[in-house]
Amino acid sequence: MTEQNPGFSTLAVHAGAAPDAATGARATPIYQTTSFVFDDVDHAASLFGLQAFGNIYSRIGNPTCAVLEERVAALEGGTAALAVASGHAAEFLVFHTILQPGDEFIASRKLYGGSINQFNHSYKNFDWHVVWADGEDPASFEKAITPKTKAIFIESIANPGGLIMDIAGIAAVAHKAGIPLIVDNTMATPYLIRPFEHGADVVVHSATKFLGGHGNSIGGLIVDGGRFDWMKSGRYPMLSQPRPEYGGMVLGETFGDFAFAIACRVLGLRDLGPALSPFNAFMIITGIETLPLRMQKHSDNALAVAKHLQAHPAVEWVSYPGLPGDKYHDLAKRYSPKGAGAVFTFGLKGGYEAGVKFVSNLKLLSHLANIGDTRSLVIHPASTTHRQLTPEQLRSAGAGPEVVRLSIGIEDAADIIADIDEALASI
Amino acid sequence: MRAMSDTPAPLARHDAYPDDLIRTILRSTKSIALVGASSNPARPSWIVLKYLKERGYRMVAVNPGLAGGTILDVPVVASLKDLAEPVDMVEIFRNSEAAGPITDEALALPWKPKVIWMQLSVRNDAAAERAEAAGVQVVMNRCPKIEYGRLSGEIGWQGINSRILSSKKPVLSTKGVQKLTIAPRGPGRG
Numbered sequence: 001m002t003e004q005n006p007g008f009s010t011l012a013v014h015a016g017a018a019p020d021a022a023t024g025a026r027a028t029p030i031y032q033t034t035s036f037v038f039d040d041v042d043h044a045a046s047l048f049g050l051q052a053f054g055n056i057y058s059r060i061g062n063p064t065c066a067v068l069e070e071r072v073a074a075l076e077g078g079t080a081a082l083a084v085a086s087g088h089a090a091e092f093l094v095f096h097t098i099l100q101p102g103d104e105f106i107a108s109r110k111l112y113g114g115s116i117n118q119f120n121h122s123y124k125n126f127d128w129h130v131v132w133a134d135g136e137d138p139a140s141f142e143k144a145i146t147p148k149t150k151a152i153f154i155e156s157i158a159n160p161g162g163l164i165m166d167i168a169g170i171a172a173v174a175h176k177a178g179i180p181l182i183v184d185n186t187m188a189t190p191y192l193i194r195p196f197e198h199g200a201d202v203v204v205h206s207a208t209k210f211l212g213g214h215g216n217s218i219g220g221l222i223v224d225g226g227r228f229d230w231m232k233s234g235r236y237p238m239l240s241q242p243r244p245e246y247g248g249m250v251l252g253e254t255f256g257d258f259a260f261a262i263a264c265r266v267l268g269l270r271d272l273g274p275a276l277s278p279f280n281a282f283m284i285i286t287g288i289e290t291l292p293l294r295m296q297k298h299s300d301n302a303l304a305v306a307k308h309l310q311a312h313p314a315v316e317w318v319s320y321p322g323l324p325g326d327k328y329h330d331l332a333k334r335y336s337p338k339g340a341g342a343v344f345t346f347g348l349k350g351g352y353e354a355g356v357k358f359v360s361n362l363k364l365l366s367h368l369a370n371i372g373d374t375r376s377l378v379i380h381p382a383s384t385t386h387r388q389l390t391p392e393q394l395r396s397a398g399a400g401p402e403v404v405r406l407s408i409g410i411e412d413a414a415d416i417i418a419d420i421d422e423a424l425a426s427i
Numbered sequence: 428m429r430a431m432s433d434t435p436a437p438l439a440r441h442d443a444y445p446d447d448l449i450r451t452i453l454r455s456t457k458s459i460a461l462v463g464a465s466s467n468p469a470r471p472s473w474i475v476l477k478y479l480k481e482r483g484y485r486m487v488a489v490n491p492g493l494a495g496g497t498i499l500d501v502p503v504v505a506s507l508k509d510l511a512e513p514v515d516m517v518e519i520f521r522n523s524e525a526a527g528p529i530t531d532e533a534l535a536l537p538w539k540p541k542v543i544w545m546q547l548s549v550r551n552d553a554a555a556e557r558a559e560a561a562g563v564q565v566v567m568n569r570c571p572k573i574e575y576g577r578l579s580g581e582i583g584w585q586g587i588n589s590r591i592l593s594s595k596k597p598v599l600s601t602k603g604v605q606k607l608t609i610a611p612r613g614p615g616r617g
Contacts, residue, residue: 054585
């Protein structure tokens with residue numbers, strides 16, 4: 001199996017997970033240990049000096065987490081990955097590696113509300129500045145670029161509306177400016193969209209969602225696309241300058257096309273500490289083995305539910321790129337031909353009150369703040385995930401008062417539709 | 428990092444190498460002269476020298492500025508013609524242009540190396556053609572440490588995509604717990 005390019009489903013089951021070298025265990029063992037013994041003093045020095053491959057301490061790396069990393073790197077078509085405690089931690093470590101105090105990055109306004117908060121508020125403490133652009137218009141990113149701009153950030157399929165971004169168009173803007181494009185691929189997963197194939201340089205994930213897929217474990221991933229030249233401009237000193245903590249090593253020179261992932265690990269994860277638990281890594285690895293099956297079922301079910309809602313008298317509009325005639329249908333056909341994912345929004349004619357009643361009436365769908373579970377989920381963003389945003393921000397994020405977000409699970413579509421119909425009948 | 432030497436016809440056969448070819452080279456090679464060795468532990472050439480030495484290769488370092496001394500107990504000579512005995516592989520840790528004359532120096536020796544290996548980011552197609560015409564195998568733009576780590580499975584411990592799937596367990600080195608080798612995988616081994 002070494003000389004051909006294995007298919008996606010084969011990688012989902014096998015990548016990164018040979019039998020355990022010491023015991024022959026075929027499933028990936030949970031290495032629930034903080035630390036690893038060294039072969040000798042010289043071996044320890046080699047590991048601490050980044051001169052040998054190996055394990056030191058589970059905050060920096062762990063063999064169970066490493067299987068998850070290699071698995072997701074393979075599925076995305078990247079050179080390397082880093083598993084971290086959450087999707088938020090993944091974003092934080094990426095920007096910590098890219099930005100210096102005073103720097104700017106450009107982000108699409110169409111993002112997960114948690115990311116909007118992180119960028120708008122927490123990052124100010126680091127003197128990192130987000131500049132918002134219109135995700136539907138690559139030219140708006142170009143207009144926002146200043147001499148301080150170090151990166152562009154988008155979601156492949158944007159939360160909560162399920163909008164498809166023109167990844168290649170925005171990548172072209174980034175590369176013209178000599179900066180990397182970071183894509184949050186949580187909603188699509190590499191089964192539906194592989195952002196590196198469209199020009200992305202770094203991919204981040206909340207593995208909590210579809211990768212893990214069962215709503216049981218928080219986790220995040222950073223994937224290195226391996227193509228961005230971090231040395232060329234001198235504007236990314238974490239990679240291009242000698243690092244005092246590693247004896248003057250230049251990470252971008254020493255680690256070639258996986259230097260970004262290494263820098264996130266040995267400068268970010270090591271010093272800031274948001275490590276993933278090996279147990280959570282095991283749960284997410286197990287989830288990924290069925291990712292292709294689940295994502296297809298999620299997408300097929302979501303399309304069936306969206307079509308049904310489109311014809312329902314209580315529903316004002318449905319925003320799902322899988323629907324013919326949707327504003328993003330052409331982009332969906334181009335970027336996500338197997339399906340448009342599980343998550344979408346619709347608007348109730350009854351507005352805010354109808355939204356609150358609808359989520360209360362549901363018996364099969366669960367009212368909670370997550371997406372990407374085997375179970376169908378529902379939330380009314382204006383009263384929950386997006387309530388910290390101003391009315392104007394709510395509108396621009398696609399989370400107005402009448403908006404309901406669904407994350408369609410892998411139950412039988414008929415049962416999901418029946419529950420929705422019953423709840424809509426009494427709003 | 429990616430500067431390539433100018434040649435009229437790039438050798439497409441050097442754009443990618445089958446894993447089996449790299450594995451065969453790394454298994455059959457016993458001795459390596461590393462041209463462009465550094466005594467600075469922060470430099471990639473020092474790290475690669477140390478890694479290959481730990482994997483059991485007989486190493487010789489080539490650096491005119493450090494000739495007569497040692498790096499990591501490895502003897503240093505000024506140039507390839509000062510080697511006391513033949514080596515299986517010459518590894519070139521210099522830029523792509525310098526790889527040309529170093530290749531010619533290797534080909535002019537009274538013995539020939541079996542392999543000329545140019546480090547990651549080093550590629551000189553014209554030199555490769557001369558070496559291949561003289562019956563010497565050439566690998567370019569690859570790091571032997573990365574390739575060894577990839578084929579053994581060690582590189583996955585750092586989350587790096589080895590691009591290798593296997594239902595056979597990797598083989599532990601007899602010299603330590605946290606070392607894997609490129610010995611054949613399979614039942615009854617390791």
